[in-house]
Structures are given as C-alpha cells and as structure tokens.
C-alpha cells in the first residue's frame with residue numbers, strides 16, 4: 001500500500017454506511033474491515049518490545065458470549081487475494097464484540113448507550129466482503145500474533161475512536177490482562193504487557209504540520225515533522241479529512257496556510273487537502289519501508305455525531 005491512488009480506491013463506499021448512523025457503529029465497522037485486512041496480511045517483522053511500568057489491569061470487562069459455531073464466520077482464513085474492501089454490511093445477531101459499559105477505554109462522549117441512545121440495531125452489523133468470509137475477531141489470537149509489535153493510529157479524533165474501539169475489543173476478550181496506559185498529547189500508548197503489544201494513537205488532525213510562527217499558526221502543506229515517531233510502529237493507520245473543511249481560526253486550529261513558497265490567509269480547501277495528502281503520500285513512499293511497516297489509509301469518514 002502506500003500509494004495514494006490505491007488507498008483512495010480501497011476506502012469504504014460511503015453509501016453502504018449511510019443507512020446506519022452513529023459513531024459507535026462507524027467505529028466498530030470500519031475497524032473490523034481494517035482488522036480483517038491486518039489479520040490476513042500478517043506483518044513480517046519483529047521489533048524490540050517496549051515495556052512500560054506495569055499497572056494492574058482494570059476490571060469490569062464484559063466478555064461477550066462466543067458465537068455458536070454454526071453462526072460464526074468460517075475459521076479458515078480466506079485467500080489474501082480477496083478484495084476485503086468490496087462488500088457490504090450484514091446484520092449479525094452475535095454483535096457487538098464488546099459492551100461499552102465494561103470498557104475502561106471509551107470516552108463518555110463516544111458512549112451512545114450510556115447517554116441513552118434508545119436503539120441498538122446499529123451495533124449489530126459486520127462487514128462482509130463479497131469474495132470471501134472473514135474470521136470472527138479473536139482478541140487472544142490477535143495479541144498472540146502481534147506479540148512484540150506496535151500498531152499506531154495517526155490522525156484526528158476519528159482515529160481516536162478507532163484506537164478506543166480496538167482497545168475495547170481486546171479488553172473484552174482478555175479482561176484480566178496486565179495493561180499499561182499512557183495518555184499524552186500527541187502520543188498515547190496502551191500496552192498489553194503479557195504480549196508486549198502496543199496500540200498507539202498519535203493526534204495530528206491534518207497529518208501535515210501546524211507550525212507556530214510570529215504571524216500565527218501556519219498550516220504547512222509541505223511538511224510532516226512527526227514522521228520519525230510514526231516509523232516506530234509495525235502498522236500505521238492514517239486518517240485525515242474533516243478538519244480540512246472547518247472554517248474560522250478558532251475551529252480550524254490555524255491562522256495561515258503555507259502553500260509552497262507562499263503564505264495565504266485561506267485557499268480552496270479541497271486543493272489544500274489534495275496537497276496535504278500528496279505530501280503525506282510522498283512521505284510514505286520515501287520514508288516507510290513497506291516490507292517492514294504496513295500502511296493503511298482509513299479514507300473519508302462522516303462526522304462523529306449525526
């Protein structure tokens with residue numbers, strides 16, 4: 001992966017998402033597509049494990065009942081040649097994979113059930129590729145396969161949602177694991193210590209830099225200075241979109257745009273997005289050894305709240 005064209009082609013068809021609304025639905029389903037692709041393309045490398053100060057795991061995780069074998073997806077991993085991104089959302093009575101009430105990682109504002117959303121149907125969809133069946137997500141299997149590895153979500157709060165959702169799925173599968181949590185801005189890391197698997201989130205709404213200069217905050221369409229930190233991960237999942245169309249300095253988080261040699265107060269936002277994403281794609285091509293690090297681009301998502 002890595003080339004922008006490829007990634008845009010593999011983004012999820014938004015029309016298949018539209019009938020089911022709500023952040024949690026979005027998070028779980030997008031994540032399951034991503035995870036499926038990860039599981040079917042096991043990373044090739046080994047890295048040094050980082051051990052952070054152990055803390056006791058928090059209890060209260062709710063382990064969902066296992067699906068009866070008949071209802072479960074076929075366990076044999078399907079051919080890697082299957083196009084995982086071509087398919088549809090199907091109803092699955094055995095979903096969701098976790099109960100948000102038992103997850104210590106989900107922020108209240110993303111917990112629709114906690115705040116009284118009356119329906120639950122949106123939790124019960126899984127992605128079904130047209131050409132193959134996906135194995136059901138298995139948190140224990142995931143951690144065993146990923147032993148010693150790091151996965152990093154890089155982007156805006158949609159990435160943050162995905163990070164939390166994956167953590168909830170793993171926690172629900174193994175509620176008693178020893179977990180260390182470091183929540184920082186811009187980099188947060190949760191490590192499943194018994195497997196030395198780190199699931200990380202790096203907050204950068206535009207992927208390209210916002211630089212504090214004397215005139216104010218400048219969105220530099222040509223620079224990615226955080227890239228060195230991202231390279232420490234075995235799998236990188238990028239996302240940027242909705243901030244590009246925010247209007248007004250308070251909302252958008254910058255005062256000027258640096259576009260090549262010139263600094264402008266504003267410009268066509270789709271053009272800016274194209275340039276920022278091109279800078280990102282060039283960074284991936286020039287800096288990421290894709291034999292070692294798998295790169296995904298999450299594609300465009302709607303907002304959290306609808």
Ligand SMILES: *[C@@H]1O[C@H](CO)[C@@H](O)[C@H](O)[C@H]1NC(C)=O
Pocket residue numbers: 176177178194
């Ligand atoms: C958590 O760590 C303790 C101390 O190292 C260990 O005895 C225990 O088995 C670990 N828990 C799990 C679920 O692996």
Ligand SMILES: *[C@@H]1O[C@H](CO)[C@@H](O)[C@H](O)[C@H]1NC(C)=O
Pocket residue numbers: 289291
């Ligand atoms: C990646 O792997 C391929 C196939 O094994 C090899 O030909 C290529 O040189 C490798 N690239 C790098 C940058 O190591």
